[in-house]
Amino acid sequence: MILRSIGLFVLAALLEIGGAWLVWQTVREGRAWWIAGLGIVALGLYGFAAAFQPDAHFGRILAAYGGVFVAGSLAWGMVLDGYRPDRFDVIGALVCLIGVAVIMYAPR
Template identity: 50%
Template sequence: MNCILLFIEYGVIKITIVLFLLAGLGEIGGGYLIWLWLREGRPFYFGVFGGIALALYGVVATFQSFPSFGRVYAAYGGVFIILSVLWGWGVDKKAPDLYDWIGAIICLVGVSVMLWAPRN
């Protein structure tokens, strides 16, 4: 019985992580497309696709199974920070320094506490 509960809990954690990653890609990718359109003179459709991606981010985040909007969005904020550091490194070619990594790890620990700490 404990193995079944552990398997179910592991599945919930995996789904949570995937949803946070999808939401993050929607928000960061959408914001980046709008940035390219408005700040770097890319075509209008960059802005349109960016707006669509941002709207999808808002929808994907609602699929989380946690009952509290505030907790989900606060935890997502930590995930967003980590994804932003990785986006800057991979897309903008700006390597994070030691303090970026320390801050990202602190955020990840905070997100884990907020989402999965035992509560009554």
């Protein structure tokens, strides 16, 4: 169940961050309008990925996903935009991922 949850978080991050990046590319980089359309579709699909999490609590899922989003955004920037995080970016992302683990996977 934990592996499924992690996989869904990764999928959600790819869809949300990728969708936002496609919109960014259209607005900020002058790409074709249909690129933004693909981004909007990806952003909509993100909602479905989050909804399939095994945990039934919306607030918990979205709170934990926030940490995945932080780390995923930095990774996306590194891979696709040549961004190089500094040590504080890395520390902050690790803190967020620890928060994800505590929120989602701590024994209750």
